[in-house]
Amino acid sequence: MRTPFFKIITLILLIFSASLSAQVENEVTAPYNIKTISFLQSDQNVIPIFKLGEGFQLQFDDLFGNEANYYYEITHCDYNWVPTNIPKNEYLLGFDNQRIQDYTNSFNTLQIYSHYKLSIPNLFTQQLRISGNYIIKVLNENKEVVFSRKFILCEDVVTVPMQVKRARTVSTIELKHNLDFAIKSNVITFQNPMKNVKVVLLQNGQFNNTIKNVIPQYTIGNDLIYKYDPETQFWAGNEFLFFENKDIRSASNNIARIDSNTAIYGSYLYTNDARTNFPYSFTQDVNGDFVVNNINATNPEIEADYVWVYFSLSAPTFRLKKNIYVGGMFNNYNLTPEYKMEYNPQKGIYEKAILVKQGFTNYKYIVADDKGVIDYENAIDGNFYQTENDYTVLVYYRENTDRYDRVVGKGIANSLNITN
Template structure:
């Protein structure tokens, strides 16, 4: 082979390797960034919106110094790899702009700056296509401070779903199975076995979704999924919760309050591991949270922060090599060291103090190994087929001529109506 040809091929390989897009993962916020949330209709929501909807992205900076933050929006494919299309194809206007809507906390012991980023906004007037998006928040040096995923979908297909008990007798009491079908409203599917992809979510948790499940069979323009093992989730247990809307008084699941530090302390009752107990009905909000100060008129800037002291009695996990974390939508189900519990040998309890904005917060105890792999089967609070869970089915589609994957439908199901 001529030397110049070998050299050119080598340079081409190096260039291709350098420009290859990497899978986008969410960057965990630093300690000073709290209460990161997507808001729609005044409530914190799972970040799945119909194309054209309005919503807000909000967060607090505990430094309270009105720092300059910038935002960047990136469109991704089904596997969260950035799509190879110009930004002007999916953003009308500009991103990489400074967040200008912010205000400082008022009448709180913990100072903070509260930031709001609406979509659309004065810079980004429209997100033009459906699909997976990742929103990056940057500092003045254009370094990524943290990032969050969100999904936009179109209404081009009807998704019907039913939650059923497992058909496997070995886990019939512990798992929930999704039976569903996808029917096109106005698209003639081309080679659906290759072009249609599904994402299944339990309680809106993008970290634990089930992917890459092909249709079991097709009936005309309808895709039918009636699997057993492939579309199963562990049932888990109902979320725990606490309420400190009045931060100076004990309330639901708050044993006592204090103010030994510079901010309030909320000491929760000790939770017992529920894995060996029978299932108990406990209405919850499936991991969600509400920021609320009953003595204030503007919760966004008048709700205070408190050190919330969690304690868990789980004797069977004392010798485990795995770690226990406190998770929920309040921290995006993060398995970061900030939420890892420590074992107190004198008390025989797992303990952790976490700074959380006051209101209503639901949470769960999650066990994971050192690599962050969650152990669902041996969950601290057990698995029960009766547990009430929300399920979301998202339908991705890409024709041979398309340059990106669209999300053409969304379906919902709830296990409160589970059947055999």
């Protein structure tokens, strides 16, 4: 006969083993042959934060161009990106683990590729039923994960009035943006908001520098007020750099020369100077986004070519023992060797050649250590409070009886309207 003590020990071990098995879902970086992964709505690249019930697409290219079979799997996650225990049929109407059937081979391009499109909803996956964090995995024929991407579905039952302000700390007043915001709702009466309400703050839709686990500073009735200083601050950064090669045979915006003597065209960009010690200068950007385009084609999705883009950076005062990467939405800001710059001692500059689909591309230089920890304070291009950035606040709420973290609303603001 088992004693009560034995039962307690068994229960503790079961809980401990369950916690060990709860693994955080991180995005799996795509291999070299998978390029130009993007979420789209109305044929426009978007940050993957969608209103519950809206449709969207996931698109990508396979440079092998062999019409490989790819499958997809969708997993619902909690606030911390740990898969929830909710049965799949409760958050997904229909089926996943289906083959992606919409694909087309490139046409009239030097670099062959197969272009894949996955629409959600579709014939098999008819609806995603609940809000929250999701991760979509693309699998090969052996059901091995090729790459994965996060996306978020949100409801619209709270409002989030917010404002971008300069930092109140004297040492960083010229360098940071601070977010002041509130959470209001006429639909939800918040239960224990200090515990049950959580927020995520994003800068330009990036998931690699989110601010989390900030509780309300105080409440006024059912309104939750957040007026922190360091807890809700982002390094302001600088405007994104860009190039445009919608005609790969001619040197245009920020492209110094074209190399047509190789199998694939090469675009050599003008050497960028590190802007950290220069005064701030406004440059129109799209906050890291990109647009696939070929002015000589009718369907850029399959007629835009790939080009070797040669990046170069002059940063003579860069002395940190860290790495420099080229990043943007075009490569999901990945800090992999494929995007790591190498120092050329003969020229005294950093260089990197990256295969990019032609069009308009925003990019920036990212400083990070070998573990992938980004150094925002010592950014190559500096930090300036005048920088134009988009900011998003996502509100998560779990009532005492709920089994998952709902995303009940979001707020957006732009630092063009910054105040002191």
